[in-house]
Amino acid sequence: MSSSSGHSDHSHGGVGKYMMVFLALCGLTTLSFFTYSRFWPFQDTPVVGWVFMMAVSCTKAMLVICFFMHLIWEANWKYVLTIPASLMSVFLVVALVPDVGQRTRYYAEERALYASDYDDEENPPAVDAGSEAANESGAADEGAGSDSNAPSKNSAGANSGSAGDAAVKADAT
Amino acid sequence: MTHDTHGGHGDDHGHGHIKLAYQPGLPLANGKLCLWLFLSTEIMFFAGLIGAYVVLRFGVPSGTWPHPHDVHLVEPIGAFNTFVLICSSVTIVLGLEAAKLNQSSLARLWLLATFVLGSVFLGVKMYEYSSKFSHGIYPSAPRSLIYDKADLNYASAVRQRLNDLATDLAKKASAEAAEGQAATPSEDQKRCEDLRDYLVYWAEQTAARSEDPARRQAALNSLAWFIYPRDGHKPEKFLAAETKRMERDKKSIAEELTAIAEEQKSLDTKKAELEKRDAAEVGEELAATVKARAVSDEKALAATERLRRVEGWLGLVPALDKLEHGINDAYHSLRLPIHIPSGNMWASTYFLLTGFHAIHVAVGLLMFVLMLRYRLDASNAHLLENGGLYWHFVDLVWIFLFPLLYLF
Numbered sequence: 001m002s003s004s005s006g007h008s009d010h011s012h013g014g015v016g017k018y019m020m021v022f023l024a025l026c027g028l029t030t031l032s033f034f035t036y037s038r039f040w041p042f043q044d045t046p047v048v049g050w051v052f053m054m055a056v057s058c059t060k061a062m063l064v065i066c067f068f069m070h071l072i073w074e075a076n077w078k079y080v081l082t083i084p085a086s087l088m089s090v091f092l093v094v095a096l097v098p099d100v101g102q103r104t105r106y107y108a109e110e111r112a113l114y115a116s117d118y119d120d121e122e123n124p125p126a127v128d129a130g131s132e133a134a135n136e137s138g139a140a141d142e143g144a145g146s147d148s149n150a151p152s153k154n155s156a157g158a159n160s161g162s163a164g165d166a167a168v169k170a171d172a173t
Numbered sequence: 174m175t176h177d178t179h180g181g182h183g184d185d186h187g188h189g190h191i192k193l194a195y196q197p198g199l200p201l202a203n204g205k206l207c208l209w210l211f212l213s214t215e216i217m218f219f220a221g222l223i224g225a226y227v228v229l230r231f232g233v234p235s236g237t238w239p240h241p242h243d244v245h246l247v248e249p250i251g252a253f254n255t256f257v258l259i260c261s262s263v264t265i266v267l268g269l270e271a272a273k274l275n276q277s278s279l280a281r282l283w284l285l286a287t288f289v290l291g292s293v294f295l296g297v298k299m300y301e302y303s304s305k306f307s308h309g310i311y312p313s314a315p316r317s318l319i320y321d322k323a324d325l326n327y328a329s330a331v332r333q334r335l336n337d338l339a340t341d342l343a344k345k346a347s348a349e350a351a352e353g354q355a356a357t358p359s360e361d362q363k364r365c366e367d368l369r370d371y372l373v374y375w376a377e378q379t380a381a382r383s384e385d386p387a388r389r390q391a392a393l394n395s396l397a398w399f400i401y402p403r404d405g406h407k408p409e410k411f412l413a414a415e416t417k418r419m420e421r422d423k424k425s426i427a428e429e430l431t432a433i434a435e436e437q438k439s440l441d442t443k444k445a446e447l448e449k450r451d452a453a454e455v456g457e458e459l460a461a462t463v464k465a466r467a468v469s470d471e472k473a474l475a476a477t478e479r480l481r482r483v484e485g486w487l488g489l490v491p492a493l494d495k496l497e498h499g500i501n502d503a504y505h506s507l508r509l510p511i512h513i514p515s516g517n518m519w520a521s522t523y524f525l526l527t528g529f530h531a532i533h534v535a536v537g538l539l540m541f542v543l544m545l546r547y548r549l550d551a552s553n554a555h556l557l558e559n560g561g562l563y564w565h566f567v568d569l570v571w572i573f574l575f576p577l578l579y580l581f
Contacts, residue, residue: 015270022263029255032576033248053576060572068266069565070558077199077206085213089220093227101228 012073021067032056208559226522237514243403251579261290262568265561272554280549288541312524319516323397328377330510335369371485397512402499426480433473440466
């Protein structure tokens with residue numbers, strides 16, 4: 001009942017091999033944190049980091065599959081089981097990319113209207129230094145302020161182009 | 174398998190007893206083959222889930238996927254769990270080796286060690302889940318507090334939550350109050366009312382009325398930031414500018430109120446004067462004076478209300494600024510809606526992937542418990558082999574899940 005007929009179990013496996021694989025797995029797990037250290041040379045391109053981490057994961061996976069799951073010593077049926085399943089996994093991911101994977105690249109018009117999420121910390125709206133209108137009750141019409149910085153701040157803001165123009169005109173009056 | 178080639182062909186005349194030679198279709202036992210077929214279906218199962226995660230995660234608007242710190246995901250805990258599972262893979266394979274060598278008590282020990290390590294993994298997972306739940310991060314409504322955009326819908330949800338809390342606390346206070354006496358609002362109730370009337374009111378009004386779109390969004394982002402701060406998103410300059418604006422407003426409203434008070438005084442004296450004279454002569458003028466006084470009263474009321482809002486904001490916001498981890502963390506019972514961009518997508522994928530994996534781990538642990546009932550010698554080593562294959566697969570899935578969920 002136990003395992004494959006026709007081969008001796010003592011010729012493969014063995015505690016020594018398993019301990020080596022264990023150490024390799026621990027080492028690889030630590031290595032996957034290498035992208036977090038300051039010696040990582042690709043700080044500016046996260047894609048390289050992701051590829052590196054996936055390579056480390058695949059290596060760990062191959063170690064577990066080949067040694068712990070004993071596949072390296074098994075006959076050719078291992079290819080029949082593993083290759084189609086792996087191909088299908090890759091196809092599934094690739095097939096989804098042009099559909100839901102790129103859903104935010106092509107905005108419907110309605111979505112684009114509500115998609116803006118202005119979050120510019122470098123150029124916050126200027127303080128309204130002298131406008132009397134800001135203090136009226138009810139209609140709180142705070143136009144952008146009349147600081148000397150106002151024009152540059154407003155022009156840098158993504159959506160405040162027209163508001164900036166209006167404010168500059170209000171300054172002049 | 175049996176290898177009897179022909180048997181007594183002289184005995185039968187077409188019935189039975191013909192011994193056929195069975196050749197195994199594949200050089201492995203049925204149990205192992207079936208388990209490998211099952212594992213290939215499991216590969217496809219997890220490929221579907223992981224593939225969906227990869228596609229959804231990289232398809233979000235660029236830069237909006239939550240940072241692990243924003244969603245209370247701690248990478249070292251994930252690394253520890255990876256280490257635990259790797260160790261459990263080693264122990265089960267050592268158990269198999271021992272069983273093949275007929276060392277059944279050693280094999281049982283290794284099996285027990287695997288079970289313990291698997292339980293440690295699940296325990297750590299439960300701890301991770303509980304830390305997310307306590308911050309309002311759930312996979313779906315209604316328990317999930319996550320909003321993907323800080324917009325007016327979000328602000329109104331915050332206001333409604335604070336309103337509900339305040340009214341509940343007020344009801345409780347009036348129920349507890351002595352007969353005939355007015356209920357004293359508790360500290361919690363006052364806090365809810367202050368947050369609603371000063372912070373949320375300011376955010377909603379600015380977001381709805383300001384002409385500067387940057388200011389509109391910044392007000393909402395500030396509200397979200399006070400409730401649930403995310404690293405690197407503090408609207409420092411905006412809040413400094415707003416504080417200056419509020420101080421200025423306070424001064425100007427105070428001046429306005431003094432002006433109104435003076436106006437009212439002069440109107441009052443005029444009214445008193447006119448009342449002394451003949452009604453027929455000064456009737457119209459008196460009516461006009463009374464009307465002007467009423468208008469002045471209204472102006473005073475409006476200005477007082479605005480002053481209340483401004484002073485409330487100035488009293489509240491600097492105190493909120495000092496909170497280290499936001500309102501939701503300081504006052505745990507509030508559970509106000511929180512803003513995490515793509516937070517709901519993150520929560521759905523995280524809980525789905527880790528949840529299914531945890532279910533597989535639990536099934537594996539159950540399997541180990543059932544295996545412990547057997548004597549694990551060489552004749553039963555196939556149990557450990559097949560169970561071990563399943564367990565290695567579970568480890569394999571985690572090897573992929575860990576970087577995908579924690580490190581990407």
